[in-house]
Every structure is written in structure tokens, then in C-alpha cells.
Amino acid sequence: MKRVFILKGLDCPNCSAKIEKEVGALPGVESSVVNLMQQTLTVQSEKSADATLAEQVETIVHSHEPDVEVSEKTEPAVTKVYLLKGLDCPNCSAKIEKEVGELGGVASSTVNLMNQTLTVQAGTSVAASLLDTVTTIVHSHEPDVEVSEKQLEATAPVKKDEKAAVYNDEDKKRTIRLAVGAVVYAIGMALTVYQKEQVLEYAAQAESYSNHPIAKSILATYGKPIDQKQFSGFEEISGHGISVMVQGKKVLAGNSKLMESEKIAYAACDAAGTKFYVAADGSYVGCILIADEVKPDSKCAIAELKKIGVEKTVMLTGDDERIGKSVADELGLDAYYAQLLPDQKVEKLEMLDKQKRQGSKLAFVGDGINDAPVLARADVGIAMGGLGSDAAIEAADVVLMTDEPSKLVEAIDVAKATKRIVMQNIVIALGIKSVFLVLGALGMAGMWEAVFGDVGVTIIAVLNAMRILKK
Structure with a gap:
């Protein structure tokens, strides 16, 4: 738990x-x-x-x-209802109810044998992956029962203005290309009457305190000054999103987990991209879809990393499964893990750490505030300095001052060359000093030989070290 x-x-x-x-x-x-x-x-x-x-x-x-x-x-509780089609055994029902109720993070579990349903109250992080566990428990008692999650229906609010257009097909296809390398699509919901500009305004207000790349994309698209004196109660909910009071309205902006934890009835977006849902005063406002563009030199950087001896490249991301798979396939990564919360990234890193070859090192590259715990846990934490958060930069061992992934290859190359030169200088210094130490003990070395053994070695070492400046 x-x-x-x-x-x-x-x-x-x-x-x-x-x-x-x-x-x-x-x-x-x-x-x-x-x-x-x-x-x-x-x-x-x-x-x-x-x-x-x-x-x-x-x-x-x-x-x-x-x-x-x-x-x-305290984690917000979410209600999940599962249909148990074919369940007709009272004894099995009692066992299922008990075993599900004993799961970590589950507050309550109730089986309704008449309706063939199981209602579970659980924390948001547990509820997201509960279906597989419930299925396993049910099938251990009743193998023939069909288990599925019941989608809770939302009631549409009354429209105050029938003339207020939501989004037409043309709006859904329109894209805004941003300087930070993202494409933002504004997506509406047939149940609301919010204009595209208002969706973007709410999102920009919520993200005005953040320096996350997504926040910068939204603020750049909004393009208007924001008066933060109107805001209060700002809260960044790790792995979910942001909550802020704007002129008496509670504005929520984040992923689907935030909408579920706050019990907001929303229309899930099926398009590939990072979904940024917005709600105000308990009502769903709309969704902004952010599709990150892969940096031009990323694929080349991954290929070069493998050439210089990196055994395995893995992506840990909070984005959804489709984005993760698409990016991993495009870059030629060995593996990927998607839809991860910050603590889950740490868990995956620890898993990879146990799998690594003895004597090898595990490096992690990140730029967001959610990457800070992983950067601190890795053998070598590397932060992208250009768009990186202060927390990520502080937790990292190495900071790349630009956001070019190819610089990572250069950094490793420089590190290897530096290590070679250090080892060379150690060997040169110890070798020469050992020779003159023996000559001095035998009475064959005078004052000038001693000077060379001291100052001369320093000059040779400095000149050798200067070769790194060519890198």
C-alpha cells in the first residue's frame, strides 16, 4: 500500500x-x-x-x-463499479468482497449479487490499475464470470445559449505551432458551451506559476499578460495537475487522473498526444491536446549512444501508451514505460538498476520537476538545462546547458577523454618520480634532476591535460 x-x-x-x-x-x-x-x-x-x-x-x-x-x-477516493456477469454464488460473492476489500489502497468493497456488480472505493493511484486484480480474484472463485468495468454516465449541464458554438470540425483540425517545439490542438465537448479562447484562458491561468515545458507552450499560445493578483490557493498536485482559485472559481488543469480524483464528468480524448483537461467550478471546460515533436537530433543521439557502448536505452514517461510507443519506435529505443507517476518512475528505475550488468552504471536524463527524484536516485543524473526545472537541475550530477540530446554523446566523449588524460598523468607522474627516487637513493641524481622530477613532471602533466581543450 x-x-x-x-x-x-x-x-x-x-x-x-x-x-x-x-x-x-x-x-x-x-x-x-x-x-x-x-x-x-x-x-x-x-x-x-x-x-x-x-x-x-x-x-x-x-x-x-x-x-x-x-x-x-490523504489521497482522494474514486468509486469504481465492476460488472460480474454470471455471478450467482453467495459464498463466492462474500469471499470476493472480502479479498478485494483487503487490497492495499482499497477503502471499501461491496458485492451486489442481485445486480451482479462489485462497487469499490479506492485511492486514485490504486483505482487506475484495479481491473486486472479484481479479475484475478473473481476468477479464482468463479472462473466463468465475465468481469468488466462499468462506465459511470455523466449528466449534461443545461445549455444557456444555444447559439454559442463549441468546436466545429475545422476547429478540431486547426493547429498552432509553438516555438518550444509542440503542437497544440483545442478540443471541445458537446456537453459544454465554452469557446476555444476560454478553454485556453483557464489553462493559461492555471499554468502561469509553472515553468514546465507544457506550461510554457500553453502560455506562449495564449499570448496575453496574466494578472496573478487575481489568483489564490495555488496547488501543484504531483502526477495529476494544478488547482488554483481564479476570482472565486476553482480551476483544475491536468490529466485524466485529476478529473477522476475530483469527480469531474469529462469526455475522454482518444487522439494521440498529451491530454490537458480543464475544469472550472466542478464543470468540465475542455481539453487541450499537446503533441510533442521529437527533437531533430534525438534519433541520431540514440544511435550514437549505442555506438559508444550504451547497452540499453529506456524511456520513462508520464504520457499515455500510444505516445510512448510512437516515440520509442521512432527513436529506436530498447524499451519504454508509459503513464508513470513520479514515484512510479523511481520504482522503474530501481527495477532497471537491479537488471543492469555488474560494474555498469545507470544514467537518467530528465528536465521536469517530476524527474528530480529519479535524477537523484540514478548512478548519474543528467538534467537538460535549457528548459529544465530548478529542482531537476539541483538534483542532477551533470547539467547540459542546451536542450540538444546530441550533447549527451559529446559529454560522455569528453568525460572518457578526461579520464584517459587523468590516468595518463598519474602514470607519468608516478613513473618519473619513481625513477628519480631510485636514482637519488643510489646517489646518481643531483639537484637539477630533482628539480626536473618535481617541476618538470608538473609541466608535462599540465601540457597533457590541455589536450582536453580540443574536445
Whole structure:
């Protein structure tokens, strides 16, 4: 079960590492990750550890940082209804209800045998992948039962102005090409009466505090000044999106998980691209589809990385499955994992770390605030400096000052050349000094030989090191 604790006031990297290690060593705890930027501790634990976990976490945190306020972040509950077609066994129903209810992250589980349904209340992160687990449990008791998720119907709001056009086919096809390398499509919903400009305005207002590439794309498209004095209650919900109060209206902007967690009835967009859903005052406003363009030198960079000895290239992305597969195929990546939250990226990185060959290193390249925990966890964290967030740059070991992926190949080439020169200088220095040490012991070396053995070696080493300037 995943639990998130807010550590308000935590600002010590050294203490964070100790807290993460000590909590991770508690009985029943599978993983522990501290996000210093967001001041959170994410713990994955067995159900047996739940009862005393909060108290143990607070004790460990206060042993290192007594002034830090520790509280548990409650995840919004989502209702999922599953159709169990063919279920007619009361005994099996009771077992299914009990086993599903005991799953981590599940608040309640109720089987209605008459309607052949299973209603589950669970956290958003658990609910997203619950169908497969429910199917397995049901089939362990009733193999012939058909399990499917029931789509909850939304009621359309009353239109106040029948003349207000939503989006016609021409609007849906129109694209706006941005300087930051993205294409944005505005998509409407037949249930609403919002104009395209208003969808974009709400999105721009919500993203005005962010320096994420998607935020910059939306703000560049909006192209108007934004008065942030009108806003309050800004909250960045990790892995979901943003919530902000705009002139008394609560504006939500983010992915489908945010809409589900806030119980917003929305029209899912099936087009390939990053979906950015917008809602205001509990009503769905529209969706902005952002299709990232692959940087021109990305494919070449991946090919060059393999040439210089990189064994495996893997993409970890929060985008949907279709985007992930499309980009991975285009770039020739060995594997990809899509629809990942920040903590899930860390889990995948740890999985890859266990699979790596002994003696090899695992590097991660990222630029967003959600990449910071992964950059810190990798053997070598590399941040893209041009569009990279401050959190990503701070967590990284290496920062590329432009957003050209090909610079990564150059960085590795320079690093290898630097290591070769360092080793050469060590061998030269030790070799020459050893020779003159022996000659001096035998009485065959005078003052000038000693000077050469000291100053001469320094000059040779400096001249040799200057070769790196040609790189």
C-alpha cells in the first residue's frame, strides 16, 4: 500500500537521505522515497505495517529534524463499479468482497449479487490499475464470470445559449505551432458551451506559476499578460495537475487522473498526444491536446549512444501508451514505460538498476520537476538545462546547458577523454618520480634532476591535460 507523508519545513538534503534510509528499513516497508522539493515522503508498505507506520515515521523524522511538521496526505477516493456477469454464488460473492476489500489502497468493497456488480472505493493511484486484480480474484472463485468495468454516465449541464458554438470540425483540425517545439490542438465537448479562447484562458491561468515545458507552450499560445493578483490557493498536485482559485472559481488543469480524483464528468480524448483537461467550478471546460515533436537530433543521439557502448536505452514517461510507443519506435529505443507517476518512475528505475550488468552504471536524463527524484536516485543524473526545472537541475550530477540530446554523446566523449588524460598523468607522474627516487637513493641524481622530477613532471602533466581543450 502506498502512503504519502508531508514533511513541512524539511530542507536538509543530508537529513532527507537518513530519513529515507531509516524508514525504508522498517519492518514491512518495501520502499521509501523523500522528495525534498515537494517536502514529501512516499512509502510503499505491506498492510501489516499500516497500523504503526505513521507514528514510526514521525519518530524518525523528529530524530533528525525536530521542527518539521509531519502529516499524512490523504489521497482522494474514486468509486469504481465492476460488472460480474454470471455471478450467482453467495459464498463466492462474500469471499470476493472480502479479498478485494483487503487490497492495499482499497477503502471499501461491496458485492451486489442481485445486480451482479462489485462497487469499490479506492485511492486514485490504486483505482487506475484495479481491473486486472479484481479479475484475478473473481476468477479464482468463479472462473466463468465475465468481469468488466462499468462506465459511470455523466449528466449534461443545461445549455444557456444555444447559439454559442463549441468546436466545429475545422476547429478540431486547426493547429498552432509553438516555438518550444509542440503542437497544440483545442478540443471541445458537446456537453459544454465554452469557446476555444476560454478553454485556453483557464489553462493559461492555471499554468502561469509553472515553468514546465507544457506550461510554457500553453502560455506562449495564449499570448496575453496574466494578472496573478487575481489568483489564490495555488496547488501543484504531483502526477495529476494544478488547482488554483481564479476570482472565486476553482480551476483544475491536468490529466485524466485529476478529473477522476475530483469527480469531474469529462469526455475522454482518444487522439494521440498529451491530454490537458480543464475544469472550472466542478464543470468540465475542455481539453487541450499537446503533441510533442521529437527533437531533430534525438534519433541520431540514440544511435550514437549505442555506438559508444550504451547497452540499453529506456524511456520513462508520464504520457499515455500510444505516445510512448510512437516515440520509442521512432527513436529506436530498447524499451519504454508509459503513464508513470513520479514515484512510479523511481520504482522503474530501481527495477532497471537491479537488471543492469555488474560494474555498469545507470544514467537518467530528465528536465521536469517530476524527474528530480529519479535524477537523484540514478548512478548519474543528467538534467537538460535549457528548459529544465530548478529542482531537476539541483538534483542532477551533470547539467547540459542546451536542450540538444546530441550533447549527451559529446559529454560522455569528453568525460572518457578526461579520464584517459587523468590516468595518463598519474602514470607519468608516478613513473618519473619513481625513477628519480631510485636514482637519488643510489646517489646518481643531483639537484637539477630533482628539480626536473618535481617541476618538470608538473609541466608535462599540465601540457597533457590541455589536450582536453580540443574536445
